[in-house]
Amino acid sequence: QNVTENNLEPRSISFGGNTSVVPSAVPPPVPPPLNSTYFCTIDKGEVINPTCDVTFDEINEINGKIRKDLVSLVHTDFFKYFRLHLYKQCPFWNQNNGFCVNRACAVDVVEDWDSLPEYWQPEVLGGLQENETISDEESVKEDCKFLDDLCANNKKQRMIEPDIEYCDINDLHGEGSVLVDLTANPERFTGYGGQESSQIWSSIYGENCFSQGETGQSLAKDAFYRLVSGLHASIGTHLSNDHLNTETGKWGPDLDLFMARVGNFPDRVSNMYFNYAVVSKALWKIKPYLDHLKFCDSYDPSVKATIMNILSQLDSKVFNENLIFEGELSSKLKDDFRIRFKNVTQIMDCVHCDRCRMWGKVQTTGYATSLKILFELDESNENSKQHVVDKLTKYELIALFNTFDRLSKSIESVNNFEKMYNVRLEGGKIASFFKQNNFFKLLGRASRSISESVQSISKSIDQVSESQKPSGPVFADLKLPETNSKGSDEPKTNVWVKAWHTEIHNVCEAFKFIFRSYLDLPRNLYTLVLSVVNSMWNSFVGARYWNWEEENPVVYNLNTW
Numbered sequence: 099q100n101v102t103e104n105n106l107e108p109r110s111i112s113f114g115g116n117t118s119v120v121p122s123a124v125p126p127p128v129p130p131p132l133n134s135t136y137f138c139t140i141d142k143g144e145v146i147n148p149t150c151d152v153t154f155d156e157i158n159e160i161n162g163k164i165r166k167d168l169v170s171l172v173h174t175d176f177f178k179y180f181r182l183h184l185y186k187q188c189p190f191w192n193q194n195n196g197f198c199v200n201r202a203c204a205v206d207v208v209e210d211w212d213s214l215p216e217y218w219q220p221e222v223l224g225g226l227q228e229n230e231t232i233s234d235e236e237s238v239k240e241d242c243k244f245l246d247d248l249c250a251n252n253k254k255q256r257m258i259e260p261d262i263e264y265c266d267i268n269d270l271h272g273e274g275s276v277l278v279d280l281t282a283n284p285e286r287f288t289g290y291g292g293q294e295s296s297q298i299w300s301s302i303y304g305e306n307c308f309s310q311g312e313t314g315q316s317l318a319k320d321a322f323y324r325l326v327s328g329l330h331a332s333i334g335t336h337l338s339n340d341h342l343n344t345e346t347g348k349w350g351p352d353l354d355l356f357m358a359r360v361g362n363f364p365d366r367v368s369n370m371y372f373n374y375a376v377v378s379k380a381l382w383k384i385k386p387y388l389d390h391l392k393f394c395d396s397y398d399p400s401v402k403a404t405i406m407n408i409l410s411q412l413d414s415k416v417f418n419e420n421l422i423f424e425g426e427l428s429s430k431l432k433d434d435f436r437i438r439f440k441n442v443t444q445i446m447d448c449v450h451c452d453r454c455r456m457w458g459k460v461q462t463t464g465y466a467t468s469l470k471i472l473f474e475l476d477e478s479n480e481n482s483k484q485h486v487v488d489k490l491t492k493y494e495l496i497a498l499f500n501t502f503d504r505l506s507k508s509i510e511s512v513n514n515f516e517k518m519y520n521v522r523l524e525g526g527k528i529a530s531f532f533k534q535n536n537f538f539k540l541l542g543r544a545s546r547s548i549s550e551s552v553q554s555i556s557k558s559i560d561q562v563s564e565s566q567k568p569s570g571p572v573f574a575d576l577k578l579p580e581t582n583s584k585g586s587d588e589p590k591t592n593v594w595v596k597a598w599h600t601e602i603h604n605v606c607e608a609f610k611f612i613f614r615s616y617l618d619l620p621r622n623l624y625t626l627v628l629s630v631v632n633s634m635w636n637s638f639v640g641a642r643y644w645n646w647e648e649e650n651p652v653v654y655n656l657n658t659w
């Protein structure tokens with residue numbers, strides 16, 4: 099696939115004497131309707147790609163196992179800082195026409211150096227200045243071990259072999275570079291877009307034009323396109339997952355945006371999985387060396403254990419890098435690939451939004467490091483190991499793990515979006531039921547139906563009494579009690595008012611009863627005393643045989659009202 103296939107119609111334009119490719123205005127993609135189940139067009143039991151012997155399901159499984167460790171790793175002091183030249187002139191055209199002035203586009207650089215661990219202090223970092231180079235002999239004598247400079251104040255710069263670099267690693271440090279805390283500048287929606295970002299993407303895809311007629315060209319070209327598209331999709335996933343809702347002012351996932359950018363395009367989703375396979379294979383390949391990695395004492399020893407936990411879950415079969423430059427392994431094609439990818443990393447300097455540029459640089463450095471490990475490290479050749487692994491810098495290692503974390507987060511988000519999508523799609527009826535029938539609406543409806551039924555009952559009662567009324571002059575001699583002749587003309591008395599009156603009436607009756615009881619009390623007491631005195635007198639005069647009570651049973655009248 100090329101630029102044109104992605105609706106990015108390129109046109110040639112001259113920037114400061116160089117001819118470059120910039121896009122014409124790109125209309126936003128028109129998403130298909132949500133009810134066409136695009137997620138389902140990916141068979142998760144299928145392998146991702148002919149070069150990857152791993153299925154979507156298997157990658158999901160691996161990712162589930164390592165996700166927690168990866169998150170904790172990129173939040174450690176060592177992996178969360180990154181040094182880079184953030185404000186370089188774009189090397190491909192002279193003027194930057196657009197600027198992203200949103201707060202979300204800004205990067206907070208580290209200024210409070212005292213708060214940093216020793217290995218991030220300026221004097222330690224200063225040991226990596228470009229102008230301090232050493233000769234080959236010195237380099238060998240130094241007998242440097244892999245990533246020795248992680249903690250030490252290494253004043254010597256190792257020789258950089260330009261022919262194996264997929265990015266300019268000198269670009270990461272030296273004068274003008276800044277240190278950033280990646281965790282303090284999350285990759286999320288920034289509002290960067292329009293003509294400016296389209297121009298960048300178009301230039302990036304434009305790099306995918308390899309010279310014709312090379313052996314294995316199609317696989318290399320395909321891999322290049324997938325890498326770029328996977329990066330593009332991963333960025334689109336992050337900005338949809340951490341998106342600002344301008345109505346509520348809250349950050350959160352936006353399913354519609356995700357579907358429009360990524361979810362509706364199975365190839366974009368699969369390219370993210372492809373990138374995951376590529377980066378994880380690179381990590382798998384350097385596992386034996388990372389095992390011997392020595393961190394300084396001040397550094398948390400559990401970090402190495404975390405790295406090993408992650409790497410132990412990875413599998414070599416996820417990606418077969420040997421297929422990409424198959425056959426006679428055309429070095430020209432590989433060189434072409436490397437130079438073009440290096441261009442992609444340099445295009446990052448042209449990104450107008452600082453935050454996007456920062457993450458663009460971190461991730462393209464991560465991919466470049468992966469490609470170097472995959473294509474330049476020949477495990478059967480000790481020299482090649484020395485050449486590649488021993489010369490990796492801490493910046494490349496940090497970029498590599500952070501890029502893996504970005505992809506891992508994207509895979510996690512895709513799965514979450516799929517759940518949201520299915521809930522919306524299949525649970526649509528339930529959702530719409532609840533939407534239409536929330537508690538207050540149900541309550542309102544219930545009260546309406548009660549009053550309606552009460553009204554219908556009173557109406558039917560009225561109808562019955564109406565029907566009992568003689569409709570004509572039948573029984574004209576019969577005198578019926580006067581009915582309220584206004585009844586049918588006046589509006590009906592509300593049943594609630596009637597109920598209220600009944601209640602008031604009952605309460606009044608209760609009060610009347612209590613009042614009457616108080617009035618009757620003296621008389622009742624008098625009757626009681628008289629009967630007791632009478633009984634005592636009879637007993638005194640000897641009239642015991644006569645039971646007055648039997649003859650005159652006391653009868654109490656109970657007011658059972």
Ligand SMILES: Cc1cc2nc3c(=O)[nH]c(=O)nc-3n(C[C@H](O)[C@H](O)[C@H](O)COP(=O)(O)OP(=O)(O)OC[C@H]3O[C@@H](n4cnc5c(N)ncnc54)[C@H](O)[C@@H]3O)c2cc1C
Nearest residue numbers: 104105286287288289291295298327330331337366454458
């Ligand atoms: C390096 C870089 C980093 C960025 N980082 C951020 C960021 O952190 N936060 C943020 O909010 N924005 C970021 N952006 C901007 C973001 O990528 C989009 O460009 C922007 O949101 C505008 O999107 P869009 O829908 O107009 O299309 P774009 O994403 O600009 O895409 C342009 C065209 O490319 C094609 N396309 C889109 N995705 C793919 C794909 N995966 N594979 C193949 N073709 C595709 C489509 O035809 C699309 O119309 C970044 C841009 C760049 C260049």
